[in-house]
Structure formats: structure tokens, C-alpha cells
Amino acid sequence: MTEISTRHLLLDEVRTFAKSYLVKAGMNAAGSDVLANLVMMSERDGPRSHGLRMLPVYAQSFASGYANPDAMPKIERTAPGVLRADADNGYFQIAAEMARDDLIAMARENGIAALTCANSHHLGAMRFDTEPLAEAGLVALGVVNSLSMVVPHGGVRPVFGTNPMSFACPRDGASPVVWDQASSVVALMDVKMAAAEGHDLPRAGGLDTSGQPSTDPNAILETRSLLPFGEHKGAAIAFMVEILGAALAGGTLSVNNEDREAHGALNVKGGATLIAIDPSRFGNASFNDYVTRVCAEIEGNGAARVPGDGRLGKRAEATSTGIAVSTALLAELGFEG
Template sequence: MNSTQLLSLAEVRALAKSVLVSAGMDDHGSDVIADIVMCSERDGPRSHGLRNLPFYVQSFTSGYANAAATPTIERIAPGVLRGDGDNGYYQIAANMAREDLIALARQNGIAAFTCANCHHLGALRFDTEPLAEAGLVALAVVNSLSLVVPHGGLRPVFGTNPMSFACPREGGAPVVWDQASSTVALMDIKMAAAEGRALPQPAGLDAQGHPTADPEAILETQSLLPFGAHKGAAIAFLIEVLGAALAGGTLSVDNEQRKEHGALNIKGGATLIAIDPTRFGNVAFDDYISRICSEIEGNDDARVPGDGRLKKRVEAEAKGVAVSKDLLAQLKTMMSQG
């Protein structure tokens, strides 16, 4: 504990906002990203929280991303919104589009928001959870930089290509989960390397093309394995289509600009789909969700997907979170240089 400092969630958010503002973000954009950083520290994985701030800042200071982005959003079909992120972060554009997307879903039964010319870091569930809180079913995808090797291959083609799903749950918090298409998320591999520990299972290839659980070897080759072998690779393909191709974003393999700027992410594409279950004809929708959840809960050690975060949320809200003093020192140095 001597190497950590306890921070309240309010202090985490204030720290994140200060770092982002010092890097050139405006008030609105820094609010959106600071909320995501705080929620990541609260719910986990914390590798997506304060530890992501240096990557946000680097993308701005290198000139790769626009810290003062002003996204634009247009309605191009009865149930379709299309966004241009102005070379900023996708979450800012998604935040701007949220109310219109909810209204279109309620009007049409289903609606979608796509966005290109944007960057992404962090968990996707913070885009789907607000929709579920509004009573909608939501699915979000975003493609990323090429790190994942297709099943049987040696060269990365896909990004870690995450996806998130959320739906309302009567009488409780929404069911919300997100996951990468890789066996392990890149930030979790970086954290394992920083802490000097092996991964729980092989998650990438070493220099000889062999599966390995050594995070340092995986970071050297930048070659991650998809989860579930060919099944995870198929999901990564789906997200490449729904993310990059549908939105008109950069393919995961077209990352030369990212390399030139030394950045972690590329300008991929993102799609967020919202469904109003009340418009699909099943008046017992809520009962179905309750039944599915009840069949899982109490079923030995099984739990509803994503519910592990709710316990972490309660604990973090009550006690705060322990943050590495080294990380805090790094963030304070960044603020002083901003």
C-alpha cells in the first residue's frame, strides 16, 4: 500500500480532466473523456482508466488526434445518423448523437449511428449503458489497430476489435458487457508486462510464431491471438465490417499514420445500434430478460455477463480506488508540461 495512494472517484475525475485540459482538450470533450476514465477506475478494468491518460495525451501532443475536435452529425436515412469525429475521440461524437439516436430508435424501432474520422480508447460499454438505461437494447462495435492474427495466420490483420451489448433489466441495473475479439485486451497485456507477471493463458505469438503467455514477447511481436480460435477471428471480421467498412473508417491494417505518430490507436470506424424492444411486438420482453437472468443467477458460480462490475462499482463508490504513486507522478509531470 506504500506504493499507492487512495483517491475518491471525484478526485480521479478531477485529475483526469486536469490532465486532458492541460493537453489542449476543451471543456466539453474533457468532461466526456474524464467521465469514462473515472467510470473505468470505478467498474474496471482499471487498465482502461488513469493508465490510458498518457495515451490520450500522446495522441494530442504528436499531432495525431485533434484535442479540440468539434464533431458533426447528420441524419442520412430515417433511422441512420452519420458522424464525422473531426479527428477527435469517438466518445465525444457518440455523446453528441445520443439523444437523437434514442429518439430515432423510439420512432422507428431501430436506429444506428456510425462515425468515421475518429479515434477510440477505453471501454465501449459506456456508450451502450446509457441506451439501456433509457430502455433500449444496444450493440456497439469499433475496429482498432491491426494486432490480432487470423486463426492459422502469422501476420496481424484485425484489431482487438471490441464489441459491447446492453439491455434493460426490470428492477435492476441494465445488463451490460463488453469484450475484445482478442484473447486478452492489449492494455491488460501491457499491465501484466509492467507488473512482471505472466498472462493466465497464451494470448499472442512470440518471435518464432509460437503461442505464448509471456506479455513481453507478445508486445515485441505485436501479434495477439483471437479468443476461441476461428470463432473469435470471425467476430473480429464482423466488427471490421460493421465498424470500418460501414462507417468508412480506417481498416485495422492501414495503420501507417499511427506508426508515424507513435500512437496507440488508429482512426477506425464505429457503429452504435439502438433497438426499442417496445416496438418489436413482444409485450413480455422484460419478463424474458428476468427469466434469462434468473436461470443464470444461483447456477453454481455463474453470473450474468457484466455483473462483476456492479460489485466493484459499489466498493469504489464507498472506498475510492488505490492508484499507483508512480502513475500519479507521471500524470502530474504531464500536467506541468502541458
């Protein structure tokens, strides 16, 4: 593996730099605050592929006219438990933050509520969409479809996006349980990062030009054909996300790439759905005890850990001491701090 030169940055420095980069790219104050915080959290918790490395992607989306840097999302209530958002061709996280208080209130009122969002872009880890809901005492599920690059099991061409999903739930006396994952073996940005850092993937994550599974990130980037995790099981989950994301929200299907390709963009304007559930309205007064028991059965069980808890150690260390960032990346981004 190629040795990488790094520079140490505090999280506030990461956020401040990301904010200035996005403002220079044309973003308004409110939107740049949301995305700068997302970049910082990605560097803090992981995946790093969704942090500072994503800034040029955001900038390109604005410069090409594909995304709206001055987006003003509109939120409407279409049913007692349903919010529908039009992100004004901006990033989903901006609309989700605008809708969050209403979504929480509706879940508490009805027991369950959902937010769908179309005319939007999503390039960050989904855990940051669901974690605030769990911090409010709710169970949350989030999905979003993305550009087609995942080959269905047994297929020869991509149909689905990496189609990530996230789950979060409250946990007594500790941070919420939060996990997110792609429907593919590996996310595209992790393939790009492996190529940039000069190392193979730990396991076959896509197809090479001969149609064979490969660990070579450059070969996978050439075909842009990723494998679903768990073979047919991952492909089935990718299908579910396509329906809950694109179809339910009215977003762009993963296979509809014409607009994206015309702008040289990394994402389709897919659909996103967040579902929030108030466990106190479902009749089991011992819900929190159940969560605690399941987590206890996992912890101390060999090398097992509660899903998503790996981020907590990274978060504590990064919050205390900052993070190491590739000097080559900082130079590419024009960091002068």
C-alpha cells in the same frame, strides 16, 4: 508477482485529476469532461487498463498532431433510422454523447436506429457507449475496429484489431445487463499493464518471437501479435466488427497503419457503429420478463453470473470508498493531490 504500492483516491479526485491532465494536454472543456468521466468510470468499474493509464496515450495523440484536442463533431441524419457522425478527428465518445438523444428518439420512432462514426479515435471500454442506451430502455450493440494486432486463426501476421464489441439491455428492477469484450484473448492495454506490474498473463494471449503462444507480456509486446479468442470463432467475430465498424462507417481499416505509425499512435482512426433497438416496438410485450427469466436461470447456477455483472460489485465499492491506484503510476502522471 511484484508487490505494488498504492494510494487511495475518491472517484471525484480521479475525475478532477483526469480533467486537469487533459486540459493541460490541450483539450477543450467539453471534450475533456467526456474523457475525464470515461477515465473515472474505467477506474471505478474496470478495466483499469483503460483508466488513468490511458491519460499519457490521449496526451500523446494530441501532442503528435494525430488527434484533434479541440474537436467539434458533426452529426447528420442520412435516413429515418441512420445517423452519421464525423468526429472531427477527435474521440468517438464525444460524438456519441452529442448524438445520443437523437439516436434514442429515432430508435423509439422507428423501432431501430444506428449511429456510425468516422474520422474518430476510440480508446475506452465500449460498455460506456452502450450502457446509456440500455438505461433509456433500449437494447444496444456497439462495435469499433482498432489497429491490426490480432492474427487470424491459422495465420502468421496480424490482420484484425482487438475489435471490441458491447451489448446492453434493460433489466427490470436492476441495473442494465452490459458487457463488452475484445475479439482477442486479451486486450493490448491489459498486456501492457501485466508487463508494467511484472506478472504473466493468466493464459496464452499472443505469439512470441518464435511464433508460439505465450503468457509472457513482454514477448507479446515485442511481436504485437495477439490471438483471437476461441480460435476461428473469435477471428470470425473480429471480421464482423471490421465490416460493421470500418466498412460501414468509412473508418480506417485495421491493417492501414501508415498514418498511425507516422505519429507513434496506439490506434488507427477506425470506424464505430452503435445500434439501438426499442424492444417495445417489436411486438413482444413480455420482453422484460424474458430478460428477467434468463438472468434468474444464470444467477445461483453454481458460480455463474450474468455477463458483465462483475462490474456492479466493483462499482458499488468504488463509489462508496474510492479506489487504490499505483503510487508509481501517480508519480508518472504527476499527481500531486
